[in-house]
Structure formats: structure tokens, C-alpha cells
Amino acid sequence: MVAPIQHEALAEHIEAILRNPEAMKDERLRRRLSEGGRKLGITLEDSGATLRRVGYAHFQSALARTGIEAGVFAVLEAELDRQFTNGELAEKTGVDPKLSKRLLRYFQSQDIVSQPSVDGYRTNNVTRVLGSSGYGTSLLFFVKVMAPAVMAIPDFLKKQGYKDPNGVTPGAFHLGHRTDMHPFAWREGRPSVFDVVDFENDLARGATSSTPLFVDVGGATGSQCVAFRRRYSNLVGRVILQDVPQVVEQVMAHPLDGFENIEVEAQNFLTPETVKGGRAYYFRNVLHEWPDEKVVEILVNVKTSMADESVILIDEAVLSERGCPWRAAQQDMEILAAFSAYERTEAEWRSLVEDAGLMVRDVRKYTEEYEDTVIVVGLT
Numbered sequence: 236m237v238a239p240i241q242h243e244a245l246a247e248h249i250e251a252i253l254r255n256p257e258a259m260k261d262e263r264l265r266r267r268l269s270e271g272g273r274k275l276g277i278t279l280e281d282s283g284a285t286l287r288r289v290g291y292a293h294f295q296s297a298l299a300r301t302g303i304e305a306g307v308f309a310v311l312e313a314e315l316d317r318q319f320t321n322g323e324l325a326e327k328t329g330v331d332p333k334l335s336k337r338l339l340r341y342f343q344s345q346d347i348v349s350q351p352s353v354d355g356y357r358t359n360n361v362t363r364v365l366g367s368s369g370y371g372t373s374l375l376f377f378v379k380v381m382a383p384a385v386m387a388i389p390d391f392l393k394k395q396g397y398k399d400p401n402g403v404t405p406g407a408f409h410l411g412h413r414t415d416m417h418p419f420a421w422r423e424g425r426p427s428v429f430d431v432v433d434f435e436n437d438l439a440r441g442a443t444s445s446t447p448l449f450v451d452v453g454g455a456t457g458s459q460c461v462a463f464r465r466r467y468s469n470l471v472g473r474v475i476l477q478d479v480p481q482v483v484e485q486v487m488a489h490p491l492d493g494f495e496n497i498e499v500e501a502q503n504f505l506t507p508e509t510v511k512g513g514r515a516y517y518f519r520n521v522l523h524e525w526p527d528e529k530v531v532e533i534l535v536n537v538k539t540s541m542a543d544e545s546v547i548l549i550d551e552a553v554l555s556e557r558g559c560p561w562r563a564a565q566q567d568m569e570i571l572a573a574f575s576a577y578e579r580t581e582a583e584w585r586s587l588v589e590d591a592g593l594m595v596r597d598v599r600k601y602t603e604e605y606e607d608t609v610i611v612v613g614l615t
């Protein structure tokens with residue numbers, strides 16, 4: 236039986252965690268409390284707070300962008316253990332002190348920076364993310380590239396008569412940016428296929444130097460090929476990056492660090508796959524841009540070159556039917572905005588694989604928040 240809730244004691248415990256968040260070492264518990272706290276905040280909020288949380292959601296991203304571009308977070312982040320006065324921050328960033336104080340007031344109210352004293356500001360876990368060059372660049376991309384597309388979703392869907400926009404162009408991205416340019420997707424650094432597929436023992440058995448081990452189809456810059464070579468530096472066999480000719484040219488002109496012993500090939504996946512008998516044909520965040528009938532066509536094009544030991548690895552979000560986490564559901568809206576496409580559920584993926592005359596051998600999820608998953612597909 237669950238003991239009656241001691242609300243007062245619970246509030247004190249929460250306040251104690253907030254005073255010393257670093258003490259929370261257990262990762263599973265940390266996630267549970269973080270997600271529980273988020274839901275609790277929503278469940279207990281009053282109607283005015285609901286209105287502002289939902290209606291003002293874009294304030295936070297717009298002002299975070301300002302803080303990144305003005306260099307506020309980078310300055311704070313450079314000296315983790317020190318408090319800065321508003322005057323110091325204004326001087327280092329070149330922001331007018333009056334404006335700087337207003338921005339800092341807003342940032343502390345959103346827990347983006349900490350304010351331990353009246354005129355003292357310091358970095359916290361959020362500042363550390365926004366102040367780092369990698370995440371900061373991703374955030375700028377979200378705000379500058381994705382936000383206009385996302386804000387165009389309502390008009391786009393209304394115009395569509397609220398039909399699911401499978402492959403429709405122009406999409407929300409084009410409306411929001413007033414362009415007919417093709418949008419590109421991106422990824423933040425997070426766990427990967429290599430955490431759930433054991434290439435060494437499952438896929439590379441008996442391979443020789445001429446065996447195509449890893450064919451990264453629509454692999455863009457080839458970051459996954461580089462990651463493969465780094466992770467499996469002992470494996471013999473070919474690693475091949477395939478993409479459209481323009482991308483291939485760019486990769487050859489400006490290869491990533493560590494881009495060694497990797498072949499690059501212009502290959503249109505809407506035509507039959509040219510590499511025969513590959514051990515793994517890898518598609519990461521490629522198929523989710525395409526409508527159902529094209530996905531089936533692309534899979535059939537690979538099937539023509541597969542051998543018994545070949546697999547297709549579909550590395551995509553696989554959305555839960557119930558209780559889909561917010562990051563994954565939000566990514567579905569991003570894909571809607573960018574490509575008029577959709578993130579699929581397991582049943583939807585299985586149906587496409589079957590339509591291509593292939594078999595799902597395994598489904599391995601490797602992130603909880605995004606529901607990143609590898610679907611292992613074979614001939615039988």
C-alpha cells in the first residue's frame with residue numbers, strides 16, 4: 236500500500252534537490268524526477284500559467300537565441316565557478332547595461348541562468364548547454380531554420396483541409412521561409428546505432444578486405460562512416476558513403492576529420508543499389524523524409540542487391556502508440572514542417588517493410604527521449 240503523501244515534506248525534499256542538484260547521481264532516478272517534476276508543474280499550474288506556458292513558448296527560444304548571439308551564455312560558461320555582475324557582463328558582451336539587466340532578469344526567471352545575489356549572475360545546467368558551441372549552434376538552427384517552418388504549420392494544415400500531408404510540397408517549411416529550397420535535417424549528439432548493433436559479432440563474420448561491410452545510404456557528410464571506422468578500427472572490409480552527386484562533391488572537397496579508408500560514391504537510392512552483397516545498408520534519418528510509396532521503392536532498390544547475410548538498418552524514431560515522449564512527438568512536428576512527412580510507429584514501419592517483400596528481424600530502441608531505434612531488416 237502506498238503511504239499517504241506528505242505534501243509539506245515532499246515540497247521540502249524538492250527544494251533540497253534544487254539547492255544541490257549535483258547530488259543526484261542515479262541516472263534512472265534523475266530522469267524519473269525530471270520528467271515527474273515537469274508533469275507535476277503542468278498538472279498543478281493555474282489557468283493563467285497554462286496560458287502563458289503555451290502561448291509564450293516562442294519567447295524562450297527567441298530570447299535564448301539573443302543570449303547566444305550576444306555572447307551572454309558563452310561569457311558565463313567560460314568561468315563556471317564565478318559570479319558576474321551585470322556591469323561585467325555588459326562590458327564583455329557589448330550589450331547596453333540597461334538591456335543586459337532586462338535580459339538577465341528574464342533569463343533567471345526561466346532558470347536559464349542563476350542569480351545567487353542581487354547583482355550576481357552565474358552559469359547553471361541550462362547556461363552550460365546554451366553556452367557550449369555545439370548545442371548553441373543547434374539551438375540557432377532550431378530557432379532560425381525550424382521555427383519559421385513550425386509557425387507556418389497552422390496555415391499549411393488549414394490549406395490542406397487538415398489531411399495528413401504525406402509528401403506534399405510546398406510544405407510548411409516553404410511557406411514559413413517563403414522559399415522553394417529543399418530543407419535539410421540535422422541531429423544533436425546522442426547515443427547511436429553502434430550502441431545496439433554488434434557489427435563485429437553479428438555482421439562482419441568471415442568478412443575480407445573486399446566485403447562491403449557498411450554502406451551508409453544517404454549518408455550526407457559521412458559522420459556515421461567515420462564513427463564506424465573509429466569504433467571498429469580492427470575490422471577489415473569496405474565502408475562506403477553514398478549520396479547525391481552534389482553532396483559527394485562537397486564531401487570530397489571538405490572531408491570530415493577521420494574520413495579515412497572510406498569510399499565515396501554518387502548513388503541515387505531511387506534506382507537499384509549498386510553495391511552488391513553489402514553486410515549492412517544503413518539509412519539514418521533518410522526514409523522519414525519520404526512518403527510511404529517512395530520508402531517501399533527505396534527498400535526494393537536495396538533488396539535487389541542483398542545477399543542472405545545482408546541487412547538493412549533503418550535508424551529512425553519509432554514512435555510509441557501510447558505516451559510518446561515529448562521530444563519524439565515534437566520531432567514528428569518538425570518533420571511535418573520541414574518535409575510534409577511523418578515519423579512512424581513500429582506497425583507503420585513493419586507494414587512498409589512487408590510491402591517491400593522484406594522481413595523485420597529485430598527492433599532495437601537506443602534512446603528513450605527521442606525513441607531513436609534501429610530496425611533490422613533482412614530478406615527472410
Ligand SMILES: C[S@@+](CC[C@H](N)C(=O)[O-])C[C@H]1O[C@@H](n2cnc3c(N)ncnc32)[C@H](O)[C@@H]1O
Nearest residue numbers: 420453454455478479482502503504505519520
Ligand atoms: C537528412 S539527411 C540524412 C543524413 C545522414 N544519413 C545522417 O543521419 O546524418 C538525408 C540525406 O539523403 C540524401 N538524399 C536525398 N535524396 C537522395 C537520393 N535520391 N539518393 C541518395 N541520397 C539522397 C540527402 O542528400 C541527404 O544527405
